[in-house]
Structure formats: structure tokens, C-alpha cells
Amino acid sequence: MTSSRQAAQPTAESTAIFSRGRIVLVSLSAPREKFWGALLDLSPAGISLRGIDLNSMEDFARQVKSGEPVSPGAVFFPMHRVERMELDARNGEIPSLCERFFSKTGRHFSEFVADEESLVADAAERLS
Numbered sequence: 001m002t003s004s005r006q007a008a009q010p011t012a013e014s015t016a017i018f019s020r021g022r023i024v025l026v027s028l029s030a031p032r033e034k035f036w037g038a039l040l041d042l043s044p045a046g047i048s049l050r051g052i053d054l055n056s057m058e059d060f061a062r063q064v065k066s067g068e069p070v071s072p073g074a075v076f077f078p079m080h081r082v083e084r085m086e087l088d089a090r091n092g093e094i095p096s097l098c099e100r101f102f103s104k105t106g107r108h109f110s111e112f113v114a115d116e117e118s119l120v121a122d123a124a125e126r127l128s
Helices: 004-008 012-017 054-065 097-105 116-127
Strands: 023-028 033-043 046-053 073-078 082-087
Touching: 023 046, 023 097, 033 054, 033 073, 046 054, 046 082, 054 097
Parallel strands: none
Antiparallel strands: 023 033, 023 082, 033 046, 046 073
């Protein structure tokens, strides 16, 4: 029989869902806010993301569409502020935030939040 403490421990399968580079939406408390971005790190101490405050999405999309230079910030949120984290995914007929961003800008959100390692790997792949 599994104890409640053992059941609460994350498994390799469950942590793989929230792996580096996945686009997530994080709900935070104190102050209450939502942050949308690419997961950089997930640890018992907290969550690191490269992204934007969800309230800024429309402005960010407008800047991207108009060709202005934009750069999402890399942030760390201590775990005591994290209420929940969910993958940015379509829900039936409701488009994901990434899909909404693409329909507004014609660009993929992942282009703006990819970490340097991913950018270097993509560039190397294109050259080969």
C-alpha cells in the first residue's frame, strides 16, 4: 500500500510533462497574477520561466506584429507563490494561448521565449 507521502512524490513520468522549454501558464498568489512562458527550470525552490505577464499579452502581440524589438524576461517565482501550473494547450474548441498569439501576429511565441541552448541547437541544425 502506498502512503500519502509516497503518492505526493513526483515521478519521472509526471515531471517529464513539465520539462524545460514547454510553454506553461503559471498562476501566482501574493500578489495574484498569471505568467505565460517557456519553462526554464522547475525545482522545490520554485519555477523559472522566460515569458510575460498574461495581462501584457495583447501589448506584446501588438509590438511583435508591428515589428518592434521585444524580449520576454526571465523570471523566478518561489514555490510558496505558485498556486498552479498548466501546459498551454487547446481545450476542445478553445485555442491555446500560443494559437491565439500566432493568429494575432503570424509568429510563434516559442521564437521569443526559446532559451539560448535551444537557439544554438536550432542554428546548428539549420547549418548542417
